[in-house]
Amino acid sequence: MISFNVPPYIGEEEKYIEKAIQNHKISGDGEFTHLCSSWLEEKTGAKKVLLTTSCSDALEMAALLCDIREGDEIIMPSFTFVSTANAFVLRGAKIVFVDIRPDTLNIDESLIEDAITNRTKAIVPVHYAGIGCEMNTIVKIAEKYHLMIIEDAAQGVMSSYEGKALGSIGDFGCYSFHETKNYSMGEGGAILIRDESFIEKAEIIREKGTNRSKFWRGQVDKYTWVDKGSSFLPSELNAAYLYPQLLNAEKINQNRLGSWNEYYEQLKPLADAGFIELPSIPPECVHNAHLFYIKTNSLSERTKLIQYLKESNIETVFHYIPLHSSPAGKRFGRFQGEDRFTTSISERLLRLPMYYGLSSEDIATVTQSIMSFYRFKRN
Numbered sequence: 001m002i003s004f005n006v007p008p009y010i011g012e013e014e015k016y017i018e019k020a021i022q023n024h025k026i027s028g029d030g031e032f033t034h035l036c037s038s039w040l041e042e043k044t045g046a047k048k049v050l051l052t053t054s055c056s057d058a059l060e061m062a063a064l065l066c067d068i069r070e071g072d073e074i075i076m077p078s079f080t081f082v083s084t085a086n087a088f089v090l091r092g093a094k095i096v097f098v099d100i101r102p103d104t105l106n107i108d109e110s111l112i113e114d115a116i117t118n119r120t121k122a123i124v125p126v127h128y129a130g131i132g133c134e135m136n137t138i139v140k141i142a143e144k145y146h147l148m149i150i151e152d153a154a155q156g157v158m159s160s161y162e163g164k165a166l167g168s169i170g171d172f173g174c175y176s177f178h179e180t181k182n183y184s185m186g187e188g189g190a191i192l193i194r195d196e197s198f199i200e201k202a203e204i205i206r207e208k209g210t211n212r213s214k215f216w217r218g219q220v221d222k223y224t225w226v227d228k229g230s231s232f233l234p235s236e237l238n239a240a241y242l243y244p245q246l247l248n249a250e251k252i253n254q255n256r257l258g259s260w261n262e263y264y265e266q267l268k269p270l271a272d273a274g275f276i277e278l279p280s281i282p283p284e285c286v287h288n289a290h291l292f293y294i295k296t297n298s299l300s301e302r303t304k305l306i307q308y309l310k311e312s313n314i315e316t317v318f319h320y321i322p323l324h325s326s327p328a329g330k331r332f333g334r335f336q337g338e339d340r341f342t343t344s345i346s347e348r349l350l351r352l353p354m355y356y357g358l359s360s361e362d363i364a365t366v367t368q369s370i371m372s373f374y375r376f377k378r379n
């Protein structure tokens with residue numbers, strides 16, 4: 001059986017978790033949380049990075065930091081995970097969905113301006129597959145209309161756009177360390193903060209609305225409730241699992257990119273012959289091989305291909321059910337303009353097995369099975 005995903009594991013995680021236990025510090029913000037945050041700050045150039053319990057929670061923190069309220073409108077693609085929208089719906093906002101680009105499956109930046117009203121507060125670009133959105137255009141629009149940018153960079157750790165780390169370009173960036181992502185702590189994430197002036201408020205929100213972070217640093221002599229907040233800091237045990245992966249981030253990244261390139265090379269003849277479509281990477285983007293997808297010709301063809309691969313013991317999956325056509329999406333959002341690509345691509349997209357340590361042999365098995373499904377012979 002070739003699994004779709006295997007959680008990342010470098011082999012040193014136990015050692016670090018044991019150290020966390022011996023430190024007698026297993027709640028949040030101990031040695032390993034700080035090591036992970038510093039590593040991420042160094043890598044991304046963000047003014048501050050705070051580890052969180054998930055990317056969903058990082059997005060919720062961003063919504064609180066942006067002071068999103070009832071009736072505010074938030075612009076994002078419909079082709080994304082539910083958390084992108086939930087974070088803002090929880091604050092009473094209305095979601096305005098915009099179509100995606102057929103090449104990167106990211107929000108079509110040329111359609112954003114049309115979706116802006118006097119209630120719009122923020123744009124949430126989602127860097128699908130770890131491939132950057134057209135951020136220069138998005139930043140210009142945000143400046144022109146005084147909007148916040150929250151990057152959903154759940155899939156974008158170690159990716160960049162014009163040399164800048166994804167997640168570090170907007171006001172806030174949100175990373176995921178879920179077990180399906182490139183680097184993992186089981187469940188977890190991080191919020192990247194670009195502007196220093198938001199750091200204190202972010203620390204308060206993350207620590208149940210208290211000034212505990214300042215208290216620990218000796219900057220105040222009382223630990224007390226000062227603002228709205230929740231519990232968004234992860235356990236040290238989880239941070240200790242993540243840290244050795246960050247230390248080996250380059251190795252993990254190169255391994256994934258190697259797999260990605262093998263898929264691409266082996267499937268290119270099939271794509272050139274017009275049977276499927278392959279992903280495209282804009283020249284200004286460096287990606288992280290978060291996922292490898294192909295586009296089939298139709299929903300029924302995809303259904304048959306999934307079944308065919310399953311019979312060859314290959315697990316493949318698809319996503320996303322477009323948010324605007326989901327029950328909650330209909331209640332909490334609206335689609336601006338025409339849905340030219342969101343639904344049609346979501347029906348044709350298929351994700352192939354991709355994880356750290358996936359063998360070349362397995363990749364060859366997958367690509368050969370796909371070619372035999374199409375009765376395609378390489379010459």
Ligand SMILES: *Cc1c(COP(=O)(O)O)cnc(C)c1O
Nearest residue numbers: 054055056081083154176178189
């Ligand atoms: C995985 C993912 C999330 C959610 O991440 P969690 O850490 O599981 O909360 C949000 N947005 C996108 C685009 C994702 O891929």
